[in-house]
Structures are given as structure tokens and as C-alpha cells.
Amino acid sequence: MQRDPAFALLGLYESALPEVYGYLLSRCGNTTLAEELTSETFLGAVRACRKTGSPPVSVPWLIGVARHKLVDHWRRREREERNLRLVKQDEPEAVDPWEDEIDAIQARDTLARLGPHHRAALTLRYLDGLAVRDVAHLLDRTVHATEALLVRAKAAFRREHDQKEGSE
Incomplete structure (x- = not known):
């Protein structure tokens, strides 16, 4: 056996x-x-x-x-x-620029307010440090679609972050 x-x-x-x-x-x-x-x-x-x-x-x-x-x-x-x-x-939203350094607690809070597709892309790319092609594979997308998703996700992150800062 x-x-x-x-x-x-x-x-x-x-x-x-x-x-x-x-x-x-x-x-x-x-x-x-x-x-x-x-x-x-x-x-x-x-x-x-x-x-x-x-x-x-x-x-x-x-x-x-x-x-x-x-x-x-x-x-x-x-x-x-x-x-x-x-x-x-x-309607689709406009793209804003992305800053490199943001406080980790605020970043986690901001990530929690994003849609799951944006959260997944940003987490896999920037927290896990995966290459765009690896993120694309995990999300079952093409590399170009993943790059576009990352641009939109960073823009959504920036808007959420700025909106939260503006309300405080």
C-alpha cells in the first residue's frame, strides 16, 4: 500500500x-x-x-x-x-500619473477600495514583484492588456489616494 x-x-x-x-x-x-x-x-x-x-x-x-x-x-x-x-x-475613467512612494498603510487602505482586477494587478506587480508577463499569465490576459490594466489601475489608485487625502 x-x-x-x-x-x-x-x-x-x-x-x-x-x-x-x-x-x-x-x-x-x-x-x-x-x-x-x-x-x-x-x-x-x-x-x-x-x-x-x-x-x-x-x-x-x-x-x-x-x-x-x-x-x-x-x-x-x-x-x-x-x-x-x-x-x-x-464610463471609463481618465488616466492620472503615478508616484513611486506612498505610505504602506495608506497604500493598503487605498488598494482595499479598488476593484479586484486593479488590486490584483497592482499587488502581483508591485507587492509580489512579478514581471508584467507573469502577471499577465496569472490574470489570464495578454501582456499588452496587462500593461493597459496596470496603467488604469495606477490611475485608479492615484484617484482613490488623492480623494482620501482631500477628504481628510
């Missing part, structure tokens, strides 16, 4: 849980969502490690699974919001 590969994950669970949860919480800023995505990450990891040819179970691999779960969440949210926008028939 062959041992279930998911047992390797069980041995790593206690040490990996805080790292996976911390990764997700730092990117989404919502404890409930981070807990749900952490749960989905470990359930997805169990399914994935049972497949033939799966990579060895490790914390970096689990962080990768968590990243995919977060991107999947943002995609679902984007589809939901896109459907709402179609109903409201919103």
Missing part, C-alpha cells in the same frame, strides 16, 4: 499555516477573506499533491498555491463587478 502524498502536507501544516495566512492577509487586508483563502489553499494543496508528478510539498509551493487562490478570488470579484458595471453602464 502506497502512502498518501497528502501526509507530507499534514507534517508541514503547523509551520506553513502562519506563513500562508500572513502572505494572504498582507495582500488582501481582510482577516475573514485571508482565513477563507488559507483554507482554500490547503484544500487545493491536498488535491494538487495527490496528482501524479506534483512538486514536493514546501512552504514556497504553498505560497504559490495561495497566490493562485488569491488571483482566482480577484477574478471572481472582477466578473461580479463587471456584470454590475454593465448594468450601470459606467
Whole structure:
């Protein structure tokens, strides 16, 4: 009888849980969502490690699974919001310039107010430091579409940030 590969994950669970949860919480800023995505990450990891040819179970691999779960969440949210926008028939917004340095707390607060597609693109590109082509792959977009999304996302970030500063 062959041992279930998911047992390797069980041995790593206690040490990996805080790292996976911390990764997700730092990117989404919502404890409930981070807990749900952490749960989905470990359930997805169990399914994935049972497949033939799966990579060895490790914390970096689990962080990768968590990243995919977060991107999947943002995609679902984007589809939901896109459907709402179609109903409201919103107009596209103008692009503003982007500044390099913004306080981390304000940045997280501003990111939380953005749509999931903008939040996903900015988080993957600037917090995770992924190349545009990698962001495009994770978001299932072309590189050019991702570059345009990043421009719009930075503009939306700037507007949200400026609007919050103006109201204080």
C-alpha cells in the first residue's frame, strides 16, 4: 500500500499555516477573506499533491498555491463587478500619473477600495514583484492588456489616494 502524498502536507501544516495566512492577509487586508483563502489553499494543496508528478510539498509551493487562490478570488470579484458595471453602464475613467512612494498603510487602505482586477494587478506587480508577463499569465490576459490594466489601475489608485487625502 502506497502512502498518501497528502501526509507530507499534514507534517508541514503547523509551520506553513502562519506563513500562508500572513502572505494572504498582507495582500488582501481582510482577516475573514485571508482565513477563507488559507483554507482554500490547503484544500487545493491536498488535491494538487495527490496528482501524479506534483512538486514536493514546501512552504514556497504553498505560497504559490495561495497566490493562485488569491488571483482566482480577484477574478471572481472582477466578473461580479463587471456584470454590475454593465448594468450601470459606467464610463471609463481618465488616466492620472503615478508616484513611486506612498505610505504602506495608506497604500493598503487605498488598494482595499479598488476593484479586484486593479488590486490584483497592482499587488502581483508591485507587492509580489512579478514581471508584467507573469502577471499577465496569472490574470489570464495578454501582456499588452496587462500593461493597459496596470496603467488604469495606477490611475485608479492615484484617484482613490488623492480623494482620501482631500477628504481628510
